[in-house]
Amino acid sequence: MAESIWIVIAAPLAGAVLLHFFGRWLGEPGSGWLATLTVGVAFGFAFTAAIPFFQGTGEPQSVVLYSWMPAVGATFELLWDPLSALMALVVTGVGGLIHLFSIGYMHGDERFGRFFTYLNLFVASMLILVLADNFAVLFLGWELVGLCSYLLISFWFTRPAAAVAGKKAFVVNRIGDLGFVVAVMLIFASFGTLSFSDVFANAPDVLSAGGAAAIGVLLLLGAAGKSAQLPLHVWLPDAMEGPTPVSALIHAATMVTAGVYMIARVSPIYELAPTASAVVAIVGALTALFAATIAFTQTDIKRVLAFSTISQLGYMFMAVGVAGYVAGAFHLMTHAFFKGLLFLGAGSVMHALAGEQNMHRMGGLFRRMPVTALTMAVAALAIVGIPPLSGFWSKDDILAVVFGQGDWYYLLWALGILTATVTAFYMTRQYLLVFAGRPRWEEGAEPHESPLVMTAPLVVLAVLAFFGGLVNTPFSPGLEHFLEPSFEGVTVSHPSTGTLVPLAIVVLLAEAVGVAAAALVYLGPVAARVRLLGRVRGAWEAIRAGYHIDELYAAAVASPGEQAAVWAAFAFDARGVDGVVNGVARVVGRLGATVRPLQTGYVRNYALGIAVGATGLAVWLLARGL
Amino acid sequence: MIVTSGWYLTLAAVLFVIGAIGLLVRRNALIMFMAIELMLNAVNLTFVAAGHRIGTLDGQVAVFFVLVVAAAEVAVGLAIIVAVFRQRRTASVDELSDLRG
Numbered sequence: 076m077a078e079s080i081w082i083v084i085a086a087p088l089a090g091a092v093l094l095h096f097f098g099r100w101l102g103e104p105g106s107g108w109l110a111t112l113t114v115g116v117a118f119g120f121a122f123t124a125a126i127p128f129f130q131g132t133g134e135p136q137s138v139v140l141y142s143w144m145p146a147v148g149a150t151f152e153l154l155w156d157p158l159s160a161l162m163a164l165v166v167t168g169v170g171g172l173i174h175l176f177s178i179g180y181m182h183g184d185e186r187f188g189r190f191f192t193y194l195n196l197f198v199a200s201m202l203i204l205v206l207a208d209n210f211a212v213l214f215l216g217w218e219l220v221g222l223c224s225y226l227l228i229s230f231w232f233t234r235p236a237a238a239v240a241g242k243k244a245f246v247v248n249r250i251g252d253l254g255f256v257v258a259v260m261l262i263f264a265s266f267g268t269l270s271f272s273d274v275f276a277n278a279p280d281v282l283s284a285g286g287a288a289a290i291g292v293l294l295l296l297g298a299a300g301k302s303a304q305l306p307l308h309v310w311l312p313d314a315m316e317g318p319t320p321v322s323a324l325i326h327a328a329t330m331v332t333a334g335v336y337m338i339a340r341v342s343p344i345y346e347l348a349p350t351a352s353a354v355v356a357i358v359g360a361l362t363a364l365f366a367a368t369i370a371f372t373q374t375d376i377k378r379v380l381a382f383s384t385i386s387q388l389g390y391m392f393m394a395v396g397v398a399g400y401v402a403g404a405f406h407l408m409t410h411a412f413f414k415g416l417l418f419l420g421a422g423s424v425m426h427a428l429a430g431e432q433n434m435h436r437m438g439g440l441f442r443r444m445p446v447t448a449l450t451m452a453v454a455a456l457a458i459v460g461i462p463p464l465s466g467f468w469s470k471d472d473i474l475a476v477v478f479g480q481g482d483w484y485y486l487l488w489a490l491g492i493l494t495a496t497v498t499a500f501y502m503t504r505q506y507l508l509v510f511a512g513r514p515r516w517e518e519g520a521e522p523h524e525s526p527l528v529m530t531a532p533l534v535v536l537a538v539l540a541f542f543g544g545l546v547n548t549p550f551s552p553g554l555e556h557f558l559e560p561s562f563e564g565v566t567v568s569h570p571s572t573g574t575l576v577p578l579a580i581v582v583l584l585a586e587a588v589g590v591a592a593a594a595l596v597y598l599g600p601v602a603a604r605v606r607l608l609g610r611v612r613g614a615w616e617a618i619r620a621g622y623h624i625d626e627l628y629a630a631a632v633a634s635p636g637e638q639a640a641v642w643a644a645f646a647f648d649a650r651g652v653d654g655v656v657n658g659v660a661r662v663v664g665r666l667g668a669t670v671r672p673l674q675t676g677y678v679r680n681y682a683l684g685i686a687v688g689a690t691g692l693a694v695w696l697l698a699r700g701l
Numbered sequence: 702m703i704v705t706s707g708w709y710l711t712l713a714a715v716l717f718v719i720g721a722i723g724l725l726v727r728r729n730a731l732i733m734f735m736a737i738e739l740m741l742n743a744v745n746l747t748f749v750a751a752g753h754r755i756g757t758l759d760g761q762v763a764v765f766f767v768l769v770v771a772a773a774e775v776a777v778g779l780a781i782i783v784a785v786f787r788q789r790r791t792a793s794v795d796e797l798s799d800l801r802g
Contacts, residue, residue: 671802673802674802675798675801675802676800676801676802678797679724682724682725683725
């Protein structure tokens with residue numbers, strides 16, 4: 076089974092190629108079903124191939140497809156081990172459900188077929204990324220998902236905001252990719268190969284502490300770009316300009332977790348670089364709290380979720396930064412379930428309200444859309460972390476691992492707790508604004524429940540978000556055993572069982588405070604809310620604008636860049652380069668004008684010239700004596 | 702009186718100079734053509750005289766080449782002159798100075 080794992084990539088890729096050529100002809104909804112089918116095939120195949128791992132009998136296996144760049148020792152090689160199996164299952168499973176949802180959501184779009192071409196291409200690219208067995212293939216997938224992200228964010232490119240958002244995502248990711256590429260070059264310079272197994276096996280002998288730290292920090296830069304961590308988080312909120320299924324698939328469930336996956340994958344290098352790992356954890360913790368506070372203040376239903384995603388990715392970074400790779404992968408999986416569900420639910424709400432995204436224009440939707448409301452309630456409770464929902468187990472796992480590090484990691488743990496409170500607050504706020512209270516939607520709008528093709532994925536994801544956490548509880552750490560072959564030699568200091576329960580109670584208390592506070596404010600009278608807001612108006616607006624980070628970057632980077640471009644275009648190029656070219660032309664022109672009168676047009680002048688020349692030549696020859 | 706090759710060479714030089722002067726001073730394209738023919742034949746005479754003096758046939762062979770080239774040149778040249786004449790109603794080369802710088 077594992078030898079032909081390439082089929083997992085080939086199925087959605089074939090779908091993308093087919094839809095590229097016949098998408099318009101297949102039309103709606105045929106192309107959507109074809110795309111969903113290819114991802115379903117990939118899921119089925121990946122699931123079958125992963126069965127040995129479930130049984131605990133599977134061995135990690137690398138499959139060489141062909142020799143790609145022999146000069147750098149890069150074969151096109153796929154790795155089938157529990158970690159890549161987990162990622163492949165999440166990508167194809169959640170991805171397949173989102174494909175299905177899109178059939179309903181994209182109904183009536185004139186580029187229906189093209190949308191599914193991109194979605195299929197994205198799934199294939201993401202699978203290349205997670206199945207890669209060397210840094211070259213990893214980078215190939217890494218860039219391909221970036222391309223698909225760009226294409227899909229700007230899918231409605233006639234809207235200027237969407238075009239700009241796609242460009243922004245692309246440019247910000249280039250900064251991260253610079254770090255990634257330099258790290259890969261350093262790896263090649265140190266090891267002479269890009270193969271995972273060779274690099275990781277020799278890493279302790281080859282890498283100095285400084286070398287490992289340099290590679291670790293550079294890889295972190297790449298991961299921060301892809302996973303929207305500080306300071307490269309600015310692209311993700313804007314990426315919400317894309318269609319909502321894209322936000323669910325790429326910007327919540329799969330692509331943005333590529334950074335977490337990559338750090339987990341190169342864990343042997345981070346094991347050698349405690350400093351780099353600590354930086355990862357600190358970046359994660361700060362991002363988690365930072366983004367959560369911004370989510371707190373947003374009024375756009377999707378931007379709340381975008382900042383929430385950044386915040387949850389911060390949790391995952393915190394986990395992998397303290398070598399809690401299993402906890403990170405666990406949260407990655409549960410997050411894919413509940414955040415995918417939240418986005419799809421938001422999409423369902425927007426679908427019902429003709430694209431309305433402002434939560435102040437929603438409210439009272441519970442009775443109109445019971446399925447969406449109930450499934451989103453599950454997702455919201457899961458992300459808040461209410462037991463026994465999935466988010467409780469994974470978030471608790473992360474916080475426990477961080478706590479278990481002791482020392483100054485208690486500070487990160489405290490940040491994590493604070494983030495949990497804020498998370499509980501903003502999720503409750505969002506839920507109440509959208510589904511509870513009086514209806515505030517536009518006059519004449521008649522919100523209705525979405526069709527079955529959209530609600531079915533919601534229900535499946537809700538079941539996963541509800542029970543998904545049970546695969547890895549402290550009582551039966553199934554995922555930990557499952558992933559063991561991928562993280563051999565990694566030791567994580569778990570707190571003892573005696574401390575786990577008090578820790579969980581602290582987390583639950585923090586979340587309860589958040590939920591209660593939000594309920595108090597947003598179920599109370601609106602006048603009180605407005606009064607409260609009036610007192611903190613300044614801070615509120617500053618946080619709402621994302622702490623003005625965008626403006627800061629615009630002033631510090633974009634504006635000087637624009638000035639440099641203006642100088643290069645209008646001073647350097649127009650005057651400098653063009654000046655030299657025109658100058659040469661003018662000199663040649665003058666010379667030509669000077670000698671032009673020699674050409675009189677009279678034959679006899681030329682004949683005289685020839686005669687004089689020939690005579691002169693003859694005289695000269697005779698004079699020198701032949 | 703013995704006619705030596707020197708005489709022939711002298712005659713050839715005289716003919717050549719007459720041709721050259723004719724080419725330089727005349728304006729009618731046809732006359733200029735005739736002057737050129739005169740120069741070519743002066744050269745032919747030189748070839749034959751020199752070949753006879755050295756005692757080889759090379760001079761006479763060269764003359765045949767010159768004759769062939771001259772015939773071709775006359776054919777093309779006369780065609781051009783006729784064409785120009787039809788266009789301009791003149792064969793004066795001084796009128797045909799459009800290609801000046």
